[in-house]
Amino acid sequence: MKAIVIKQYGGPEVLVVEERPIPQPKEGQVLIEVKAFGINQAEIYFRTGAWGEVAEISGIECAGVVKSDPSGQFQPGQKVVAIVGGMGRSINGSYSEYLVAPLSNVATVATQLAWEHLAAIPESYATAWSCLHGNLSLQPGQTLMIRGATSSLGQAAVNIAAHFGANVIATTRNPGREDYLKAIGANKVLIEAPDIKARLTEHHAAGVDAVLDLIGNSTVLASLAMTGRNGRVCLAGFLGGGGPLTELEPVYQIPSGRHFSVFASALAIGSAEFPMAEIPFQEIVDLVALNTYQAMPARVFDFNDIQEAHRMLESGQANGKIVIRV
Numbered sequence: 001m002k003a004i005v006i007k008q009y010g011g012p013e014v015l016v017v018e019e020r021p022i023p024q025p026k027e028g029q030v031l032i033e034v035k036a037f038g039i040n041q042a043e044i045y046f047r048t049g050a051w052g053e054v055a056e057i058s059g060i061e062c063a064g065v066v067k068s069d070p071s072g073q074f075q076p077g078q079k080v081v082a083i084v085g086g087m088g089r090s091i092n093g094s095y096s097e098y099l100v101a102p103l104s105n106v107a108t109v110a111t112q113l114a115w116e117h118l119a120a121i122p123e124s125y126a127t128a129w130s131c132l133h134g135n136l137s138l139q140p141g142q143t144l145m146i147r148g149a150t151s152s153l154g155q156a157a158v159n160i161a162a163h164f165g166a167n168v169i170a171t172t173r174n175p176g177r178e179d180y181l182k183a184i185g186a187n188k189v190l191i192e193a194p195d196i197k198a199r200l201t202e203h204h205a206a207g208v209d210a211v212l213d214l215i216g217n218s219t220v221l222a223s224l225a226m227t228g229r230n231g232r233v234c235l236a237g238f239l240g241g242g243g244p245l246t247e248l249e250p251v252y253q254i255p256s257g258r259h260f261s262v263f264a265s266a267l268a269i270g271s272a273e274f275p276m277a278e279i280p281f282q283e284i285v286d287l288v289a290l291n292t293y294q295a296m297p298a299r300v301f302d303f304n305d306i307q308e309a310h311r312m313l314e315s316g317q318a319n320g321k322i323v324i325r326v
Helices: 041-048 122-135 152-164 175-183 196-201 220-225 281-289 303-315
Strands: 002-006 015-019 029-038 061-068 079-083 098-102 106-108 143-147 167-172 188-191 208-213 227-235 259-262 299-302 322-325
Touching (some): 002 303, 029 122, 079 122, 122 208, 122 281, 152 167, 167 175, 188 196
Parallel strands (some): 143 167, 143 208
Antiparallel strands (some): 029 061, 061 079
16 A cells, blocks of 8 residues: 655655555454545644654544454444544554554544545544533533634634534634634634734623633633633644743632633544544534535645645645645
């Protein structure tokens, strides 16, 4: 089979297409013929070595067809999506024509969506759903701020929250994306800048109910300060980079009565605490098919163009999900 392998840690040029044997599933695994896969920020960290030693074949998600399952839980020919469960990190991932994934991290879907369209959904929508309905316990009518809303995860969160009946405030660094964010469900769009809290306070003096922070450690304290009493903040991305919060003084820097949590999809989804069954993949896919959730990939690349796709992801110019057609 063809696979995209990490030859050494570095830039996009280290991703090379090579031949590898088709893997054979063991008990607790399912063999999937990969039809398309989305690419994610996590795979940049894998490729550069920022997260230490990783599998030679990257990729944390895919859409495809079951080829074999020793357990009999899945039948050959079923359409499935697979997400993380060590994919790309501790085991070979989805940058290949065939993938062996843990049973716990595979879900069936019935849909006529094109493979490229289906592959834009799994990781972003599973993460957004888990953050909004899990960590943030979002309720209809509440006001939610999504920081980093033009990312693929941010757009999924806007779709889900707006359809659920929340009042969505989306933030972006790019004024040119304001109309698009409103078109997919944002009630208001704020441009990320140092005075963003002051501009938010003009309309929400008591603070918002919840913040989904996809920018990262550089903004999370400010996000906590933007919520009202009993407000919730969930950190689920590092668009602005990672690194420790140095000289943190929680008692003085975090307003009293706020709730802060993290959702690390690569570690959580499919685990005993966060089973795949909690995520309504079929409902999500059906809403995408109806265009209620607007989840078309921003760009689709061919398998051999993986280096170009990674360059676009790193540039921050994709404005949505990048998908690779296998």
